[in-house]
Amino acid sequence: MKIKRFEFNMFPVNCYVLWDETKEAVVIDAGCFYDEEKQTLKNFIISNQLTLKHVLNTHMHLDHIFGNTFMKQEFGLSPEGNQADEFWIEKAPQQSRSFGFELREELILLGKYLCDGDLVTFGNTTLESIHVPGHSPGSLVYYAKADNCIFSGDVLFQGSIGRADLARGNFEELKDGICSRLFTLPAETIVYPGHGNPTTIGIEKAENPFFR
Numbered sequence: 267m268k269i270k271r272f273e274f275n276m277f278p279v280n281c282y283v284l285w286d287e288t289k290e291a292v293v294i295d296a297g298c299f300y301d302e303e304k305q306t307l308k309n310f311i312i313s314n315q316l317t318l319k320h321v322l323n324t325h326m327h328l329d330h331i332f333g334n335t336f337m338k339q340e341f342g343l344s345p346e347g348n349q350a351d352e353f354w355i356e357k358a359p360q361q362s363r364s365f366g367f368e369l370r371e372e373l374i375l376l377g378k379y380l381c382d383g384d385l386v387t388f389g390n391t392t393l394e395s396i397h398v399p400g401h402s403p404g405s406l407v408y409y410a411k412a413d414n415c416i417f418s419g420d421v422l423f424q425g426s427i428g429r430a431d432l433a434r435g436n437f438e439e440l441k442d443g444i445c446s447r448l449f450t451l452p453a454e455t456i457v458y459p460g461h462g463n464p465t466t467i468g469i470e471k472a473e474n475p476f477f478r
Contacts, residue, residue, distance in 0.1 A: 267284055268285050271458070272303070272306065274297045275299075276299035280460055281298065281333070283316070284388075284391070285389070289315055289316050289317055290389035291388060293318065294323075294417050295330040295419065296321060296331070296332070296334055296337050298333035304333060308340055319343075320343065320388060322408065323345050323376075324347070324406055324417065325351050326404065327354060328365075331358070331373060334374055335372065335374050336371075344378065346380050347376050347379070347404060350403040351402050351403060355375055358373050382395060383395065393417075394409040399443060400437065400439040401421055401428030401435060402435060406419070415456040416467075417458045418448070418457050420460045420461065422470060424463050425475065452467065453471065454468060
């Protein structure tokens, strides 16, 4: 599996494009807000002759879903994620105004609900959905077992974890979920987070200050 990371700038957020030798692909967290960012993502997919099969969300906080409507318009794919986070769509206009800007287009609802243990396939690649609530009630981590990596959204970062003070967040639930669902993965598992640089499960188990 090949991975391309884009960092979009309204709220610096990582968007990932994954594909394999079949040229089938998925996008995780299309956080593109500005037109230039949207075109960059679109042009990468087209120029690499990728066939987009899924638009996945780790969770539905505003910065991770800016580009969902654009992806639907350009590629005909509705976003997929956990139903417990869909209430954030209604909150998005108010939330954006609290940050001093207006949304440029209406955000769309999820087209398919993913639950713990659900598999997402593209080409010869499989991602397993792991439900780790706490940062948001519907936070999902996508685990590519064969490629020894996870896409953790805002659940787990290099040296940190997600905030739990937003609506329906829960700090203890987040910590417990990381310990029971993520820290049980092999130590060499690469963690690709929603913000910042990659890390590994082993490093975070040993060094993350929230677990020492």
